[in-house]
Amino acid sequence: MPVSEGLDGAQRCGELLRELLTTVPRYRRRWQTQVRRNRSDDLSQAAVAEVLALHLWDTGERDDGQTTLARDLKDRVRRTLSGRGMSAQTLTWLIAAFDMTDQHAGRLWAAYSGDDSGQRGVAHTFRTVRPMIRPQRHRTISLFERYRIGADGALIDRHTWHTIIAVADGVGSFVFNHEPLPVTVDVILGGEVGQHYHYGGGLESEEIVLNRTLRRGDTAAVEYLTTYPPCAAQLTEIRRPARGRSENVDIAVAFDTAHLPTAVWWCVWDDHLENAPVREEPASPEDGVVHRFLPFIEQTAVGFRWQW
Known part of the structure; x- marks a missing residue:
């Protein structure tokens, strides 16, 4: 599914991010393992927040004593996936947390920047x-x-x-x-x-x-x-x-x-x-x-x- 035209960079990036997390098997498996109730193929913001919290604890960017981290991140994840409050920091964390390929990361950054024309380096x-x-x-x-x-x-x-x-x-x-x-x-x-x-x-x-x-x-x-x-x-x-x-x-x-x-x-x-x-x-x-x-x-x- 192509990223929709007529959206701003953050919205297009949010749409592309949702697409990748639901259609790429290894990304989908990563958040599905964190779904706590009514397991389904619908993208769970809480599960994505859990993956993000695990990554931040593992890398030491957040103290592992911060036990409410996943809950605290849920609103940030919601804004990011909706494209209504995305930040470069959150996108960086999500790309690393899901171990995304260089190709997928490049598409996300290009969409976020508002320039996904594929121009050369x-x-x-x-x-x-x-x-x-x-x-x-x-x-x-x-x-x-x-x-x-x-x-x-x-x-x-x-x-x-x-x-x-x-x-x-x-x-x-x-x-x-x-x-x-x-x-x-x-x-x-x-x-x-x-x-x-x-x-x-x-x-x-x-x-x-x-x-x-x-x-x-x-x-x-x-x-x-x-x-x-x-x-x-x-x-x-x-x-x-x-x-x-x-x-x-x-x-x-x-x-x-x-x-x-x-x-x-x-x-x-x-x-x-x-x-x-x-x-x-x-x-x-x-x-x-x-x-x-x-x-x-x-x-x-x-x-x-x-x-x-």
Whole structure:
């Protein structure tokens, strides 16, 4: 059954999620084992909440002494399945709790982002490779970033929801690379900020220490907020680089509606910080927001540029 047209991203994602949970045998078996009364093929929100609670206890994201967790999650699950209150965090949890395939996860993220057109990813545009602090031992399986631009044209903050999967045993942290501008980087969920690094010819990074050490194949979801100082100069671009492969990438920039740019372009660069875009195309803000979803990025930098 195709996802219905005419719905917003969250509604389409909720519809697709219900379809997957009821038609894919191994997903259906997982929640059916938690049905406590009148076992049937009808999707049980309580059973889905039980699966989600078991996952959060198992991964340590919630204390196993929180005995009412499944009941507490039931309303969140109801809103998610209805598409009337879905969050990136809940979708991340459900994908991991049901051990969904990369293909199914990609379809859900694309629907959630409001762009399920199946457009291609971007890879291997870097001309030179900047040095890394240490080898990357994880892969990004979903990345949502929201940038806010103030009425003065300066960057206010950058809100990130980031899910990784370990590609080796003993992954206890990862490095968040950024430009040398932030005032603070605060981890809201999933870990804490560790050591700060300067490297890569103008790049800086924060180590994000996870709440638990991952084994190969384990996943972790982290939410962090980067804030920026008041700036006299107006910002004219944001770039999101990726060295290793990052999948299900959704980037949005929200401009203050009192001061909108005169033109915006979606861009691809061949460097983290320097040079003009190697590819670009016009982008049109809707209610002051420009947004793009990509199934993957690798060895590239993508983002938006604009003029005031």
